[in-house]
Amino acid sequence: MDRTLAPSALSPTRLPRPQLPYPTTLVEALLLRSSGPDAARPVFTALDAEGRRLERLNAVELLGRVRATAAALGAVGSAGDRVVVPALPGTDFAVAFLACLYAGRIAVPVPPPRPATRRRTTDGADRLGAIRRNCAPVASLVASAADAVGGEEGAGLAWIPVARAPGHPDLLPDPAALDPRAVALLQYTSGSTSRPRGVVVGQDNLMANQLAVRDRCDVDSGTTVVSWLPFFHDMGLCTGVVLPLVSGAAAVTMEPATFVRDPLVWLRAIEAEEDVFAAAPDFAYELCVRRIGSAVRRRVDLSTWRVAVNGSEPVRAGTLRAFADAFRPSFFRPEVFSPGYGLAECTLGVTLGRPLYEAPVRRYDRDALARGAAVPAVSPDTAVELVGCGPPLPGVRIEVVDPATRRALPDGAVGEIWVDAPGNGRGYWGRDAESARTFGARPTGPSGGGPYVRTGDLGCLDGGELFVTGRLKDVLVVHGENYFPQDVEAVAGAAHEAFAHQRAAAWPLEEEGPGVAVVVETAERDPEVLARAVRAAGLAVARALPAPVSVFAVARHQVPRTTSGKTRRRDCADDVRAGRLPLLAQWSSRPARSAGPSERSPSA
Structure with missing residues (x-):
């Protein structure tokens, strides 16, 4: 089904609002927000496990706490040093992350700290150890001094509490904080096919990527971003912290455990706002269908949900249909879904469906896909349903490439997805050879261009939409043909x-x-x-x-x-x-x- 303009998209009820000027770094965006007409308007609101307001910060209060925390960071190391930023509760993560940038340090988002009794017995501990060995941080931010880790595990790190009150009002940002060429963070990949690797994300990469999302989805000062996504992942960081600051929007966040325990808390938070942008992986929408009964759905109003991004994992047509059908009594409209595709190597977003256009679902022949061609299926028995993940974001160029010959393929051919975008990271921290292979790819033949990021994902372009078929490393090769797990x-x-x-x-x-x-x-x-x-x-x-x-x-x-x-x-x-x-x-x-x-x- 091709995208057709939904009737609701013609509604005159939502008028364009003025947007912030285009800042060049996230700290500049914060300074603009705190000195502008919306300085007293909430930026970040954190909810507790029941959906009640836990704390709220406007731009002035946020900047005050950022400066106070940055002053403490200034006493440790120097500009360009790495600082671990755990996914702290409430508004602490946003303060900690922005304080790193304000102080000219490179933020390293990681999972939340675990109790001491579990630190040495989890995969998370191994992952954190690998990250520390890779980037050699000089400090870690913590919620309070009591959370500092002692002994061998905490050796070599300065443990700095996040400031609870404003301070150091005259502290100027480090020059790196206002330099688009400076490194903002190391985004460690989740490691579905390999050990975690730290993507070097520059200030310019971060801003370009989220400004593109802002413009694609018309996110502005009247929008509220509602998120439960983990802050240490690219989608959670960009959705819950970066996008609100670069767009002038507000953000309402909650812990991931809150959503998993009771998905209704997320939907109630959406219901409470006027113009909502919310993003989640496919499983989250499916979980809402399974866990929220029909009687409760009839008492929820989702009519203000304007953009529902589905990304971070394969988008299933069955999930989109099931959620739209289940929450039709809640005034949810299927054209609100905006499927997207992205990866940490490109900061986050690569493609994203246009809001208020229905996402296309195509049924391709399974055997033809195995031979590398996206051909419409003639029988339901041989059909594979794929959801279009939208056209490329502004400024993004995609080539579908034969991974063996490196030649660009025509529309409808399945190959590896290569991305040329201003959001492309600069490589993997401390992995020069691997960085050159992944971030420096150039196709052969007349298409040229680049350098491109080799995503390792397979897909095709069809009618301007990207359809993702699977991971190159996960492909099942049977009798010389490729099938997707x-x-x-x-x-x-x-x-x-x-x-x-x-x-x-x-x-x-x-x-x-x-x-x-x-x-x-x-x-x-x-x-x-x-x-x-x-x-x-x-x-x-x-x-x-x-x-x-x-x-x-x-x-x-x-x-x-x-x-x-x-x-x-x-x-x-x-x-x-x-x-x-x-x-x-x-x-x-x-x-x-x-x-x-x-x-x-x-x-x-």
Whole structure:
């Protein structure tokens, strides 16, 4: 379905409002906001677990706390040194992040600190250790002095509390804070296919990327951004902190745990505002459908939700339909959805659907996609639904490239997505060779241009829209043709009600010839039901893909994920092979062992 202008887009009820001048750095945006006519208007409002206001800062109050914290940072290290910024609660993260920039330090957003009893026993601890070894920070900001970490773990860092009150009103920003060429932050990738790497994001990259989102979505001083996204991820940082400052908008935020515990708190916060921009990954919309009952939906008014970005993970057409249908009684309109595509290497956004235009859903032939061509399907049995993730943001150029020949491909051909954009980062911190491969790509042939970021994602351009098909490293190669794991996972999940709306992971079986393994989470515990479920899923996948199939059922929350919720398929495969993943049921079309030491002949 092509994009058509929705009737609501013609409504004259929302008039353009004046926007802030184009600042060149985020600190400049803060200074403009604090000295302008909206200085006393709230910038950041933090909600508690029940959705009640926890604290609120206007631009003047925000600048005062930023200056006080920056003064403390000024006593440690020098401009360009790295400072760890954990995802602190309330408004503390915004203050801490901006204080780093104000002091000329390079911010390093990381997950929130964990209790001392858990620090050494989690994947998060390993990740934080890898980040510290990579960028050698000189300090870490904390909510209070009591949160400083002692002993060997805290050695080598100055632990600086975030200022609770304004201070140092005469403190000028470090020259780097007003220099677009200066480095603003290291954004560590979530590591779905590799160890975390620190993307070097300049002040100019950060501003260009979010100004493009501002302009695409008409975010202005009358808009409120409502977010629960983790601040240490690119989407949470840009949505909850950067976009409000560069656009003049206000932000209302809550902890991610609040949303997971009760998604209704997020929707109630949206309901309370007049013109709302809110973004979330696909699973969040699906969670709202599952967790919020029909009686409650009828008592929620989402008519002021103007932009609902769906990104950060594959956007599923079924999720868009389910949410729009479920919340139609709440006055949610399907054209409010703006699917998008982005990655940390490009700061965040690359493409984004135009607000109030219905997102296109195309049904492509599965076998043709495997051969690298996006051809409309003639039968529902062979169709793969893909959602258009919008056209490129202003200033962004996309090429779909054959990863082997580096030649640009025409519209409708599937290849690796390459991006040339002002938001492209400058490389990976301390990884020169890898930076050159990823950030310095240039296609061969007449298209030229660049340098481009090689995203590692596969997709195609069709009618100006980007359609993402999968990850290059996750592709399942069967008899010389490429199949995408999320399509296999979707087929397995739809095969039996025990697997409906559950996380899955698919990967190739390579030990004994071509084949595919699929792990699906489930809440079911009845052995007979599980036996039928894995058999149904195996047969469904076998019909869609010409290869031997093994299916495993596991308990919920067992499939490994990154800190941003992306499936870690390689780690899942390793866990099954090593017998580390407790299996509830299994089925295989192969009589021999194929995916792990615990796999047996078909059990149903």
